[in-house]
Amino acid sequence: MTFTYQKSLEMFKRASKVIPTGIYGHLGPAEGCFIPSNAYPFFSERAKGAYFWDVDGNKFIDYMCAYGPNILGYNDEDVDAAALKQAALGNCVTSPSSKMVELAELMVDTVAMADWAFFAKNGGDVTSLAVMVARAATGRKKVILIKGGYHGVAPWTQKLGYPAITEEDVANNIYVDWNRYDQVEKIVKENPGEIACFMATPYHHPVFEDNELPKDDYWQKIRKLCTDNGIVLAIDDVRCGFRLDIEGSDHYFGFKADLMCFCKAIANGWNISALCGTDALKDAISSVMYTGSYWLSAVPIAASIECIKKLKKIDAPKLAQSLGKKLTDGLVKIGKSHGFDLVVTGVPSMWYMRIANDDSMILHQEWVAECVKRGAFFVNHHNQFINCALTEDDIKLTYDIADEAFKVVKNRHPEIE
């Protein structure tokens, strides 16, 4: 039997009356999950470990992990105990808690490149701040970005032609293709003394496309080019952070960034983001006006301290990669046994996958829908995520679900060999 979503649908109808699009953004049906709306739940009731339960009582092994924040497992007991202990003392108070200092010290101690840490709320708060720091430090305006990269929703991160975006919003952006050092070098030569910042994710994880790791010497060449030309090298580690390397994803790929943006995995779902930087940029960031009502709140800070300590203790990046490797190897094998060519790219702790038998993506979408309706929550065209609460039994159950889903799709498409 496959899941049904009666209560979710009723709630979604209520939502649509008072919330634009019912559920908005990357969690919503329109843009985010890329799954047919009859295949997936709209509203959750509770979550624990690797699972969440929707309002109809369906249980999912959740491979989206709230689009990243779930790294240790939902409602991790240690992280939540630290958060609740702090909540009893105070959260958003006129003077910050000294826990903020403790967290900054821990991040400086943990992240290889970090001499300091600055805390905010959204990933986009710190990607925007990174560009501002680069501008303050260099007195330059232009920013080199990767086509198809995602750095949040601030207008400067969007594309001209999207609703509400003006020419001025994106006037200082210059785009290059991923892994094309030659293009970056050309831009730098053509704009002498004008490039403030090169910003990219540590590897390329766009939507709707296979994810791509950096070429062997890509980052080393970019690092040298930036250093030689006084350009700030900013890494958007919002999605990859602490899923590749507890010392930072620049460390994973063997280089040292000037600025690193963290968010999703640093507090296991409690609301915080961070910008880490080198001492050379401390005066620049100190000169920038940047703050927010909740940015120094102590509860997410206390949660983050516990989360990072635990990530280090269990070597979470290694564990998540190992679980992801096991899961994806199995899925590929099961797919093959039914005649499906499941292509897996990216780092296994946050892999991207697609069924390559057809270019239309329809087979892939059908398979993902059949998985979701049986309790394995994937999305179609976004990378998936592993959390550390995932068990071998969960992986086995996912194999069974995937196997059944492949069978259903194959029966529907007898042309597959």
Add this chain to the structure above:
Amino acid sequence: MTFTYQKSLEMFKRASKVIPTGIYGHLGPAEGCFIPSNAYPFFSERAKGAYFWDVDGNKFIDYMCAYGPNILGYNDEDVDAAALKQAALGNCVTSPSSKMVELAELMVDTVAMADWAFFAKNGGDVTSLAVMVARAATGRKKVILIKGGYHGVAPWTQKLGYPAITEEDVANNIYVDWNRYDQVEKIVKENPGEIACFMATPYHHPVFEDNELPKDDYWQKIRKLCTDNGIVLAIDDVRCGFRLDIEGSDHYFGFKADLMCFCKAIANGWNISALCGTDALKDAISSVMYTGSYWLSAVPIAASIECIKKLKKIDAPKLAQSLGKKLTDGLVKIGKSHGFDLVVTGVPSMWYMRIANDDSMILHQEWVAECVKRGAFFVNHHNQFINCALTEDDIKLTYDIADEAFKVVKNRHPEIE
């Protein structure tokens, strides 16, 4: 005896090593509190009701209320119980909780102008979104803003000449003076079909200046001008929201905004902001790409539901205004008895004050410092805030503190009559 801050200072030294400026933003010593650093604490240990305790054990009656979020009193038992109940179920999950629908319904039911609600994290998330919605709805770019107004820290809200701000960031902003309808009318005439949005706070509450209420027919004339010219009227109610009127500050001043930005007082310190709008703008907001990792998190949503219900139950805006009136009337009287001319402006629930005896602001700063060192936490040049946990006894104690502080300053300045 006045307070000392040994532990705060030691912690601040530690902080300065790993956090740019030690404490940044409006909570930091550099920009925010505008109080001599020997007069006020850097780090808090805990907070409850109208008070917080710093790391040296000093207790303050807190008139900054975390710069606004504390509206019911710190760690309000009802709000926190709702937050913790939800935390046990789930917070940041792949699918949102249906609590989000409940909160949107409650806001639509509460805020007079609201047909829908959209939730984010920072006040600045929703002021930026308001401008984007206006652009999407009108196909125009330009925005009319008030000189000295504050709408967050996104580059478009800042000034050319500030570090990191580019000409492009502010290219579409047009500034007018507060309460000058004639200036707005002139701008609209000079830019036919080009103004997307007029954005302002419901009354003018800049820093370093007396706050100003709108002239009698100011908002009615602005409303008509916007309607006649297809301009979206967006009110930044981040600071005033639910301190003037539970139905929204536009309602308080007798007009209806198209968009209203809420943040500080909607969840008593749990991290959430909201944009409310009219049905005419629902398609426009639905077209804009705007989302964030934590925006649909259920814990702040559950807290907000309980907070708004309680604000309505106790008629918080009325209570806060009445407490603020009593407090400030007393302070003015006590000041007068010592020869000080304490000028109070703005709405009493978030009044602004200054000692007008000298233009240098030095007497004012000295008096505020003496108040803080005795346990009444004011800041110098920003409006103050009332929370609903403040008692008559707190007000009496504040009178005593203010009286002593006036005496100290008078003794130091024998020229005062």
